Amino acid sequence: MKEKLQKIRENAIEQIQAAKNLSSLNDVRVAILGKKGELTSVLKGMKNVAPEERPKVGQLVNETREQIEKVLEEAKTKMEALLREEKLKAEVIDVTLPASKNNVGHRHPNTIALEEVERIFIGMGYEVVEGPEIEYDLYNFEKLNIPEGHPAKDEQDTFYINKEIVLRTQTSPCQARVMEQGKLPIRMISPGRVFRSDEVDATHSPSFHQIEGLVVDEHITFADLKGTLEEFAKELFGEETKTKFRPHHFPFTEPSAEVDVSCFKCGGKGCRFCKGSGWIEILGCGMVHPHVLEMCGIDPEKYTGFAFGVGLERIALLKYEIDDMRLLYENDTRFLKQF
């Protein structure tokens, strides 16, 4: 019996080692361990074994079975690993083939610049406010200290609907509108479309965008204006950016200034981009004129404020080195895709 089992085992191992694939391995299992298998038939033949011998033989059969199963399992694992490896080898792809993209669209450079500016000022506690694009002359001019007959009101620059209603030439009327609501303190920016009667060319457009800023509170100073805009310039153009405030004139601010930033291309050394000066003009600003405060119902004895206006296209053109303003309104996808 012992020899018989021994033979079965050796025979089984031989067959297992000879198996070429998983299915022939399975055939071996069935042939030996299956219901009608060799080993099973040994068990079935137990009735011919003497009763006192039976436990011993049973144990021998079980041992043999375990040994065969172990070898079978090992062979199977090995074979599976081999198969997987082959499969993986067959599945090699060319990772340099083109990606299948979703073709996501692109944001207009004006909007990218605007969102930058909004992010900066919202972070400083400013509220974004919108105003009408078709505006009363009263808000666009008069309440901003630009009376009838002022050259800034010249028809050459302003599109008129009629005597009282114009296409706003600046976002500054939002200043007057917000101040009139009388909720103080004010910290707001107001972006939007403005219109000037300029023929279309590489540097002019009859329609463009500005961002107005206004802060009104007690004890607001010109130093606060400087600090705020310096912070803004650093955020927008980089930590190294320097600012230069030059005296200027706007009817609705006094004192007024124009602000230059150190050229972010050459760092202020002077290059083609900044026309050799090292500086680039980016915005106008000033302390809200006491007459304007007064006309908008705010006591100029108690409150002061500052205001600034940035040309959005100017920022976009500068930041992205766009050399022709017309590109912004043609909507050529070859242009838009670059942003």
Added chain:
Amino acid sequence: MDTSLSWIKAYVPDLDVTAQEYTDAMTLSGTKVEGYKALDADLENIVVGQILKIERHPDADKLVVCQVDIGTGTPIQIVTGAPNVEEGQKIPVVLDGGHVAGGHDGKMTPGGIRIKKGKLRGVESNGMMCSIEELGQSRELFPEAPELGIYIFPDSAVVGESAIKALGLDDVVFEHEITSNRVDCYSIIGIARETAATFHKKFVPPTVTVKGSGGDVNDYIKVDVKDADLCPRYCARVVKNIKLGPSPKWMQRRLAVNGIRPINNIVDITNYVMEEYGQPMHAYDLDTIAGHQILVRRADKGEKFVTLDGQERTMDDSVLMICDGEKAIGVAGIMGGENSMITDDVKTMLFEAACFDGVNIRLSAKRIGLRTDASGKFEKGLDPNNAQAAIDRACQLVEELGAGEVVDGMVDVYTGVKEPVRVPFDADRINALLGTHISKEQMLEYLKTVELEYDERTNEIVAPTFRQDVLCLADLAEEVARFYGYDNIPTTLPKGEATTGKLPFKLRVESVARDIAEFCGFSQGMTYSFESPKVFDKLLLDKEDPIRNAITISNPLGEDFSIMRTTSLNGMLTSLAFNYNRRNKNVRLYELGNIYLAKELPLTELPDERMQFTLGMYGEGDFYTMKGVVEEFFDKIGMHKKEVYDPNAGKNFLHPGRQANIIYSGKVVGYLGELHPAVADAYEIGDRAYVAVLDLPAIVPFATFERKYEGIAKYPAVTRDISMVIPKTVLAGQIEEVIENKGGSYLESYHLFDIYEGEQIKEGYKSVAYSIVFRAKDKTLEEADVSSAMKRILKGLESLNAELRQ
């Protein structure tokens, strides 16, 4: 405003700065220098030479060989082809290695042209004699220069000295940007005053004295100002025994450098004083003035007048005229008349220095289409007190130049004399506004440098009348800040109550619109708010369509930009067409921009500005692609109800069978569709194009960013598929309405998984299949729960004439 450094130095004698130092400092003190040009930038090594001997060139008929003294003791030999050289002449000579600015044809070479010694047809030449053009100048500004040939110096020129200096080209011209409030700085004196204050130097304006020659101006001229509202001041003086001639070189040079062509002594004096004092003047031939009287009055409507440029112009009744006893002789502040202009045989002359209403001059100049240097100055609103100073200065120059004899006295019609403005001074408030700690004394010192004097008695600053911009304390603060230096003001951040940064809800919705559009492959475009009224026809709109009621711009940039858009479609289609024309493939664009709907026309109140979210595309994708974008957007802004699409949208510009109004909660919030082929043709888009227009003001009220977690289903779903044959005319939307209304509370979702028309399906019918999912939140559904719902659905579908397929 252009100014030469030498002219400024005439009034700030101690000034010693480089062009760059001047530029930087003046810009920081408020007189912005836009740029400067050194007149001798491209000139080098050019001296005054004298021709000692001229001989014929042995081998060239057109060349001569000159021996030229250049002050070194040893004459040099120069070969020239210039036709005008003679022995004894003093001429500019550029020496070997030197530079000239351009060719004698007047063409400039940036960086100049280097001159080297060499041989001309075999004869040695050691330099070049120069024409005025080669020196970078023109005969316009140097009228004494010969038309062809070498510039000839007067005998007084010193041989060997710099020719650049002798011509006054050792100078720099600054281009200033003067702000509109600083009318006084449109003059050399004004800029010189600022220069002196900026560099802490003494300001020395001209001392004006007129000797006079007796007589009484009132015997020569009477002045009557009828319309004093437009002419606050009129000053007149008379010069007799005029001796016309060229003005002296120094005056010619100063004018030339400022770009003014010298003409004769009288004209040059008026131009000189206009530059120097900023006060335009006019000279009349007194003998042409009928009745020796001046009348200042408004023109008659339609009055015709010939200005001294020989043009006949038509006035209207708001243009101010200068008249004599019989006729008009000048358009006030703009241009004199041909009939009274100074001619070569003038004997007696009337000088006019007046002050006219700036706004009126500006509008008049525009109305008659004639803008002159004079009107450009007047329209800024001049100081009437400057008129007298200027006319006296002109008379002084007449005497100094020996151009005539000045009759004593001045006729002065001056209504409403302008007095200096007094502004209460408060150093603390100035510091509070600026955020500085500048002492009162320091402030007063700054103010004094620009002639803003302190009256200690009243604690006021007295602003001279030429400073019409100084009216209140803020104006004084600016003066202090300018001279303290904007850079020296500290930088702080606003203190006080903190505020929350906010983006309004509407802008948040717009931001999501941008995100979704871009995720779906649309790029953002921007188009103009104004367009042509022709777009309505291009879009095939009915004559009665309310969209045609657009707001008109009264002064547009032409018809193509003359109305405010009432639809965003034209901008989108124009952009698609632009891309199509450029052969860009698969273009998807979106825009967020306003349309403008008048509440009533003509406009009496502000219109309704409606933000439109407009999408347009051609190439890959179809109607349902566009529909998908709309629904993704709605989903993202919390609009989870089912949209209804009404195919009867009535849009003429869309394909009649492929358009729909988008209805949400019973409200039309936009439309979408395929572009009508006729419209596509009109825009020259050669592909099927799809558009969607969403009216954000209608959508924003439905939007919400509130979200609530509803749990993930714990119990299994039961799915039932149904397939039916149904008349083609029945819309999927109608089937879905039935499923939705009859599905009961366990209905979770449904989706169309097959739609088929054609063979095997009878004519006029289509086959449609839906998969319907039921689920309960709190239990596993039983067959009975689902089958009763399915029964209701099937019954509902039968009423749509659906035949169920097994």
